[in-house]
Amino acid sequence: MRIAITGTPGVGKTTVSKNLFEKLINLENNVKNINITEIVSKNQLYIEKDDEMNSYVIDFPKLNNFLELNTTCEDLIILDGHVSHLLNPDCIIVLRLNPERIFDRLSLRNYSEKKIKENVEAEILDVCLVESIENNVESKIFEIDCTEKSVLDICNIIISFLEHNTPKYGNVSWLEDYFYMLE
Numbered sequence: 001m002r003i004a005i006t007g008t009p010g011v012g013k014t015t016v017s018k019n020l021f022e023k024l025i026n027l028e029n030n031v032k033n034i035n036i037t038e039i040v041s042k043n044q045l046y047i048e049k050d051d052e053m054n055s056y057v058i059d060f061p062k063l064n065n066f067l068e069l070n071t072t073c074e075d076l077i078i079l080d081g082h083v084s085h086l087l088n089p090d091c092i093i094v095l096r097l098n099p100e101r102i103f104d105r106l107s108l109r110n111y112s113e114k115k116i117k118e119n120v121e122a123e124i125l126d127v128c129l130v131e132s133i134e135n136n137v138e139s140k141i142f143e144i145d146c147t148e149k150s151v152l153d154i155c156n157i158i159i160s161f162l163e164h165n166t167p168k169y170g171n172v173s174w175l176e177d178y179f180y181m182l183e
């Protein structure tokens with residue numbers, strides 16, 4: 001089973017995925033935590049590197065093939081990355097965060113102004129959620145506003161979702177309050 005942990009850069013995917021892995025591995029031994037950026041970089045699963053944005057243009061057929069070869073359908077696979085919802089997941093966790101917090105977190109990184117702005121805009125415009133809905137008719141989608149939540153709380157919410165399997169999304173809306181950040 002593939003669980004995609006998706007969301008705008010800086011929202012907390014890697015932090016949540018690592019903690020979720022630690023919790024799930026106590027319950028089942030076939031859990032894998034895969035950081036998409038790491039495997040793309042290590043195994044050259046990209047078409048080219050975008051130097052301006054300091055990111056990879058992913059080669060999706062290669063990446064899909066790599067995942068097929070390195071996992072089995074018995075595995076409980078956490079896919080950590082902002083494109084994980086494009087990798088045939090069984091369920092998708094869309095992490096959301098107040099755009100001002102995204103701005104603050106990304107400003108702490110060595111990101112260009114352009115990259116910060118693009119990502120803040122993506123969060124305001126629900127890009128990961130919309131892509132998840134558009135590309136996954138069969139998958140279950142669960143959206144979590146992480147703004148005032150600890151990592152532990154977020155992991156517990158995800159585990160509860162995995163147990164009860166009830167999709168929920170569409171209740172996070174930044175556009176009205178943070179429209180000014182698009183200008």
Ligand SMILES: Nc1ncnc2c1ncn2[C@@H]1O[C@H](COP(=O)(O)OP(=O)(O)OP(=O)(O)O)[C@@H](O)[C@H]1O
Nearest residue numbers: 008009010011012013014015016105146149150151
């Ligand atoms: N629930 C949380 N509460 C407070 N801080 C958090 C929380 N989740 C993550 N953080 C912090 O936010 C920062 C960004 O987190 P993280 O690297 O996990 O984001 P990401 O979504 O994986 O980013 P990227 O897509 O760029 O890899 C880190 O400094 C992390 O410690």
